[in-house]
Amino acid sequence: MIETKDQRLIKVLAVTAVNTHLMSYAEEREVLEGYESFLKTLDKPIQIARVAEPVDLKDYIFQLRRRYREQQNPYKRKMLKSYIEYAKQLQEDREMIRRNRYVVIDEKFTNAADKEKAIERLKMRTNDLKLGIEEMLYQQKLEAYELSNNELKKYLHMFFDYENAQIYEIGDTKHYPYQIGPKNLIEAAEQLKKKNEFLF
Numbered sequence: 001m002i003e004t005k006d007q008r009l010i011k012v013l014a015v016t017a018v019n020t021h022l023m024s025y026a027e028e029r030e031v032l033e034g035y036e037s038f039l040k041t042l043d044k045p046i047q048i049a050r051v052a053e054p055v056d057l058k059d060y061i062f063q064l065r066r067r068y069r070e071q072q073n074p075y076k077r078k079m080l081k082s083y084i085e086y087a088k089q090l091q092e093d094r095e096m097i098r099r100n101r102y103v104v105i106d107e108k109f110t111n112a113a114d115k116e117k118a119i120e121r122l123k124m125r126t127n128d129l130k131l132g133i134e135e136m137l138y139q140q141k142l143e144a145y146e147l148s149n150n151e152l153k154k155y156l157h158m159f160f161d162y163e164n165a166q167i168y169e170i171g172d173t174k175h176y177p178y179q180i181g182p183k184n185l186i187e188a189a190e191q192l193k194k195k196n197e198f199l200f
C-alpha cells in the first residue's frame with residue numbers, strides 16, 4: 001500500500017475488462033446494469049483509472065530467440081529472424097498499446113494507533129471490493145488483483161513521468177521506499193553505509 005503525507009493509506013486493484021462492442025443490445029444492457037448495481041453497493045468513494053501502456057514484448061522476443069537458436073531448418077530460421085526484428089521494432093516504437101484499468105481506494109487515519117486500525121479497514125475494503133468486482137457480471141467474468149509494492153512503484157512512476165516509465169524500469173536494489181519516515185530513513189542510511197555509497 002501507499003502512505004501519503006496527508007495521512008491516508010492507499011491500495012490499488014488492477015481489473016480486467018470486457019469488450020462491449022461485440023455484444024448484443026441485451027448483453028450490453030446486462031453489463032451496464034451489473035455495473036450500476038455494483039456502484040450502488042459502495043459505501044465509500046473509489047477512483048477508477050484507465051491507463052494506456054505499451055505492450056511489453058520482451059518475453060515474446062526472448063522465446064523467439066530461443067526457438068531461433070534451436071531451429072536447424074534455414075528457412076524457418078530466416079522466418080524467425082524476421083519475426084524477431086519486427087517484434088523489436090514494435091517494442092522500440094511503442095506502437096502497440098493496451099488499456100489497463102485500476103481501482104484506487106484509500107483509508108484515512110489520525111495517529112499511529114489509528115493507523116493500524118486503518119490498515120485492517122483497508123484490507124477488508126480491498127477484499128470486499130475485489131469480491132464485488134468479480135461477482136459484478138454473470139456471463140463475463142472479471143478478475144481483480146491487488147498491486148504488489150513493485151507494481152505500485154511502476155504505477156506511480158507512470159503517473160509522474162509517463163514517457164520514461166515506458167522505457168526504464170525501476171530497479172529494486174537502487175531505489176528506496178517513496179515514503180520516508182524515521183524508520184525508513186534509518187534503514188536507507190544503513191543500506192548506503194554497507195554499500196559505501198555515502199559517508200556519515
